[in-house]
Amino acid sequence: MQATCLDQCCVAMDRSRGKWRRSLFQKYFAVLFIAVGVPLLANGLGDAWFSYRDQRALLNTLLRTEAASAAARIGSFIDGIKDQLSWTVRQAWSMEAQDQHRFDALGVLRQVPAVVSITLVDGDGIERLYVSRIDLNRTASGVDRSRDPAVSGARSARVWYGPVIYYHGSEPYMTIAVAGNRRATGIAVAEINLKLIWDVISAIQVGHTGHAFVLDQPGRLIAHPDISLVLRGTNDETLRAMRRLRHEIDAASGEAITIKNAQGETVVTAMAAIPGADWMVFAEQPLSEAFAPIRSALWRTGGLLLAGTAFAGALAYWLARRMTGPIRQLEEGTERIGAGQFDHRIKIASGDEFERLATRFNRMAGELAVSQERSERIARLKRFLAPQVAELVEKAGDESVLAGQRAEVAAVFCDLRGFTAFSAQSGPEEIMQVLGDYYEALGSVITRFEATLTSFSGDGLMVLVNAPVPCADPGLRAVEMAIDMQKVVQNLIGGWRSRGYAIGFGVGLAMGPATVGRIGYESRVEYTAIGNVVNLASRLCSSAENEQILIDPALAEAVRDKLPLVALGTRRFKGYDKQLAVFSVSHS
């Protein structure tokens, strides 16, 4: 029942620990990941946004520049024609100048392929010359052209640009009129084939696939790289779309705008005005191409972000592992040390607080091991020390009291008479019963007298008094203990005899200096006394008869006044040269 509960507790503990470990790892991972990833992300997004804005501004500038440059080129195309025409209005009209005017006009036709015809009008607005590539020329037709809008327009503004006219609803033409610096030089009115702007407009490339096109004031297409669009004429729908385009760019205060063009393609378009003719040039670039740098920048940022995030993830994982790894090691170490494996050491070499903590743990485990060893030793000592002595040793915290020393001790030996014969004829149960009763009786006496049982073997045992714990009047105490021993054992003997066991009990005591201390090895340690006094006590015990307590002269001297003694004369003992006086203690 208890074991089951323990098991459950352990499982519960394991479970909670597992959860705790995971969540700690997750927390560390999340925090570290956010710490690296969020700034990275913020930086990347910021970067992308700003690069988008920069690119957009750049694109706007680029397209506006393209539009302006296209406008300038078309403007210079028109200006070129105007400049060539101005050659025909240098001289005043007179009979002599007639041929010169004609040559000038023919020269312009030769020089400018876009000019289809030239009409020269004198200062009064009378037509003087008409030269054409297609129609028959006229000389001095005398037709009054002063009411022509071209003539009156040029007269008031020096240069007059007519509206765009679509010949046969297809080819764009316009009229340009140029006046000389004096009224007398007259006015040149030229018909221009605007299809030749194609050479200019098709040479303008915006980016790789972008282009420019030109609209007149009402919004009709004048020039486009795809000449077919111009020649097909501008229908109402296209016209509205073109006007809307112009309106939207105006609304965006001239900035480039994104719009769907006539071909249904999404383009970025900017606009510029051509001075004089009152036309508009539009530079457009497909959105996909215009935004290609932005897109590639975004891809680049995305790639960097991805790489950065992966790096942040790896770093966070590594750091979190580095944090939770030692914690787990510590946890495991604690568990093992708790389970009694004091030799277990936690190996952490992180060089930080964790390593310090592990070192502390290891030191603690060492101390625990030492302390456990000590308590084990004390427990061992208790077996042959009187409880008081054991307590003393325990209290002292060490076994210094058991260290080898010279001390005045009283050695007490006792054994049973006739035990060998009894044991030879009795069963094991009887023998163990007898010995059990015997030791129980003697043990209580030895404990009562706080004596030290040093050894026992079969029926014989040795007890020391005044070592390792000194006591007052050790001689008397030893003898009194011997008397009590005789008393309790004789009680037993009475019982044994009734059962037919011929067993007696004798005690021998001697007092004198002896070397006392601990002997033995590793786990087998005993406390004993070595010296003449031990041998003597043993010899005395051997010579004692049943019920007899024999003591040596030194002890006899010590207790002479307190107990009745009987001198038994001298006896020779094995190992002793001289005969020794032996005394018997009277008891009972």
Add this chain to the structure above:
Amino acid sequence: MICRLAAILRNHRPDRPNGSQVAGRRRDSMRSIRQRCLYLACTLVVTLPGVAAGQSTSTSMPRIGVLAWAPCEEAWLADISSPFMRGLGELGYKPGETVTIECRSAGRRYEGLATAAADLVRLPLDVVVGDSEPVAHAAREATATIPIVTIISGDPVGGGLAHSLAKPGGNLTGVTYYATELTAKRLELLKELLPEVTTVGVLANPNASYMPFEEDTKRAAGRLGITVRVHQVSEPADLKGAFSQMKAEGAQAVFVLPDLMFASEASRIADLALEHRLPTMAWGSWFAELGCLMAYSSDYGAMSHRLAFYVDRILKGAKPGDLPIEQPTTFRLSINLKTAEALGVDVPQSLLLLADEVIE
């Protein structure tokens, strides 16, 4: 190959239409029949790799059909160095490699046009290319489905070839030139060259009489104070007689009306004119190059070069009816000063000023 290259070097200039080649060939008419056959065999193998390759190459390769007046090996449009072919090359087409050229010839006969056109449209073609009004009509009659790209002499709307210039609508498109409008202009230029001229002999081909050239000429002559006498010539052999007759009638100059036969007989006309000491005003610049005194027309080289643009658009999926018919933007006045000197004609400064090409 070598023989063809030599022929090109001798006869051909890039912007010269078929007439020049034909004339060139005529000029060398003294050559033996054997030489001629060798030459033909040579050109057949070399100039028209598309024809040879046409049978073996895959159908995915675009096929262009050329309807020619002159024999195919001499056809102006099918020649690898013609402005049209150059235009195709500029647009990335390589005849025989990325595009197949098929050619059918009328054999220099109006009657042959219909047959050649019918022959041509039987092939699986993507587009038919022609270089003149009669060719356009023949092609148009032969097919109403295969796109036709051509040079149109007159008014394509009036001639029933297109609904309008902006949106032709049918299967024909191309470049038009002011053939009829320029008739009066040519006569005016002739008058400017020869201010004293009063009688002009006109060479006309009855096969081209559906075009209003004769009426235009007569109207302009009236305005310019010139008397014109029209001579109908439908066979090259009749040219000599016509010139003799004009001289006998007291014509001071010859006015050549646009016609395919005259175009290919330009060299003979020039020779006859010189022989009869008659200043000649013609149209295509090659007339002047071959010895006629003067020629004025839209730039044929530029126009045939432009045809490549239309072919490209059609091969890329555009409908011919959606491709506006363009009008010419460049005109060429060519004057042969050698002929002028031979005839004792003084070319006025104003004309020299206007001339785009002066042959000295």
